[in-house]
Each structure stands twice: as structure tokens, then as C-alpha cells.
Amino acid sequence: MTIIINDAEGINGMRAVGRLTGQLLDYLTPFVKPGVTTNELDRLAEQYTTQVLHATSAPLDYQPAGYVPYPKSICTSINHQVCHGIPNDKPLKKGDIVNIDVTLIKDGWHGDSSRMFVVGEASIAARRLCALTYESLWHGIMQVRPGAYLGDIGHAIQKFAEGHGLSVVREFCGHGIGRKFHDEPQVLHYGKPGTLDKLEAGMIFTIEPMLNAGRRDIKELGDGWTIVTKDHSLSAQWEHTILVTPEGYEVLTLSEGGPPLPAFVKA
Numbered sequence: 001m002t003i004i005i006n007d008a009e010g011i012n013g014m015r016a017v018g019r020l021t022g023q024l025l026d027y028l029t030p031f032v033k034p035g036v037t038t039n040e041l042d043r044l045a046e047q048y049t050t051q052v053l054h055a056t057s058a059p060l061d062y063q064p065a066g067y068v069p070y071p072k073s074i075c076t077s078i079n080h081q082v083c084h085g086i087p088n089d090k091p092l093k094k095g096d097i098v099n100i101d102v103t104l105i106k107d108g109w110h111g112d113s114s115r116m117f118v119v120g121e122a123s124i125a126a127r128r129l130c131a132l133t134y135e136s137l138w139h140g141i142m143q144v145r146p147g148a149y150l151g152d153i154g155h156a157i158q159k160f161a162e163g164h165g166l167s168v169v170r171e172f173c174g175h176g177i178g179r180k181f182h183d184e185p186q187v188l189h190y191g192k193p194g195t196l197d198k199l200e201a202g203m204i205f206t207i208e209p210m211l212n213a214g215r216r217d218i219k220e221l222g223d224g225w226t227i228v229t230k231d232h233s234l235s236a237q238w239e240h241t242i243l244v245t246p247e248g249y250e251v252l253t254l255s256e257g258g259p260p261l262p263a264f265v266k267a
């Protein structure tokens with residue numbers, strides 16, 4: 001149970017892959033339109049990753065213990081799909097909300113980020129869920145500084161989410177990341193302040209809350225990957241890769257094309 005403290009070389013490697021990860025999401029953004037299939041987004045992502053970014057897609061053939069190998073380069077989770085949706089030939093339609101989750105490997109380092117996209121115009125409820133989940137991620141990020149606890153992050157997210165009538169998925173969490181895709185610690189999106197591991201400068205992990213409009217319960221589909229809400233309510237997720245700095249935090253997967261930071265995040 002040890003959390004890696006990255007040295008300057010690791011931090012530079014993670015900054016570089018984090019930048020590329022944000023760049024890939026920016027590249028995909030204009031293609032997320034009614035009529036595009038998630039297989040087409042997957043193909044565009046794989047091509048841009050290898051040919052432009054000179055990087056590798058970590059999800060392709062990824063096989064944690066107990067899983068079948070993941071068959072695609074990105075995850076695309078639509079509407080009531082919570083996470084790990086597998087791209088297919090079904091076109092996106094107006095009103096869908098879709099999470100695109102990308103993980104790149106560059107020089108052995110991993111960068112992991114996901115965003116929500118609204119296809120055409122979505123309902124007010126769908127847009128509200130996406131916006132509040134984004135804000136919940138940033139409430140978690142703002143807890144990050146040396147001496148804070150992992151439980152502070154989870155608590156901030158849970159309090160904000162439940163305060164707005166949304167539920168927090170428990171079965172999946174953020175994770176340490178670096179030379180490994182999924183490393184210690186687990187970064188829960190619920191919890192109590194002052195509990196779990198104490199943060200130190202040089203730690204790098206993701207925060208990636210999944211919030212449901214309905215109940216928190218989930219189930220896995222027969223493909224061995226796709227997670228959906230049990231009650232079929234809408235679900236949203238946003239993810240960034242975060243470095244603990246001596247002053248607080250650095251978001252490694254920021255990019256020009258992402259959404260503006262929430263107003264409550266001070267520069």
C-alpha cells in the first residue's frame with residue numbers, strides 16, 4: 001500500500017502525456033454530432049493518437065484481472081451508460097449525452113481524461129447533470145494539496161452531488177496513474193474528511209466522479225465492460241489527471257478546447 005511520489009522526470013513525462021490527452025479530446029470535439037457512430041469516433045481517436053500524437057491508446061486490449069480484453073481505443077458511454085461503454089456502429093442522435101474517456105501512453109507514461117458531450121440540443125435535465133458533474137469534479141480537485149486527505153476529495157464531491165439531488169456511483173473510482181494505467185491509491189468519490197491517505201507533493205492520480213440522476217445502483221452488461229444505471233436514469237462523468245504540487249494541485253490534462261473552469265475555482 002504505497003503511493004508513488006514522482007520525481008522531476010516522472011512529472012515531466014506525465015505533463016507531456018497529459019497535454020496530449022487533452023489535445024485528443026479537443027480533436028474529437030467537433031466530430032461529436034448527430035449521426036456520427038461511436039466506432040467512427042474510435043477510429044478518429046486511434047488515427048490521431050498514433051499518427052499525429054505519436055502515442056498509444058491504453059484501452060486497446062487492456063485486460064485487468066477478471067475482464068476480457070477491451071476491444072477499442074476509447075470508451076463512449078451514452079445516456080444511462082455510466083462508464084466503459086464500447087464504441088459500436090449505432091449513430092449518436094440529437095439529445096444524447098455521451099462521455100468520451102481517453103487514455104494515452106507516451107514514453108511509458110499514462111494520461112487519462114474524460115468529458116461529457118451533448119449531441120445537438122439535450123434536455124435541461126441532461127445538461128444540468130453534465131454541468132453539475134463537471135462542477136463536482138472541480139470541487140474534488142480544489143481539495144488537493146499536501147497534507148489534505150483522500151477522504152476530503154470524496155467528501156467534497158459527495159456533498160455537492162447529493163446536495164443537488166444526484167447520486168454517486170460507488171463501484172468505480174479515481175486511481176493512481178503513471179507508468180501504470182491503474183495504480184494505488186483508489187480515489188473514492190464519496191467519504192469523510194480527514195480519512196484515508198494523506199496527500200504529498202509528487203503524487204499523481206485521477207479524479208473521475210460518476211453521478212446519476214436517479215439511484216446510485218449499477219449493473220454490468222453481458223459484454224463484460226459496459227456499466228449502466230439499474231434504474232436506467234442518466235449518468236455523467238468527467239475525469240482529469242492531477243499532480244499534487246507543493247502549493248496545491250496541477251491539472252495535467254487541461255487543454256485549450258475544454259470547457260472553462262467553473263467560476264468558483266480561483267486561479
Ligand code: MF3
Binds near residue numbers: 058062
Ligand atoms: N479510462 C478509464 C478510467 O478512467 C478506464 C477504462 S478501462 C478500458 O479509469 F479498458 F475500458 F479502457
Ligand code: CO
Binds near residue numbers: 112174175206208239
Ligand atoms: Co481513470
Ligand code: CO
Binds near residue numbers: 101103112113114239
Ligand atoms: Co478514464
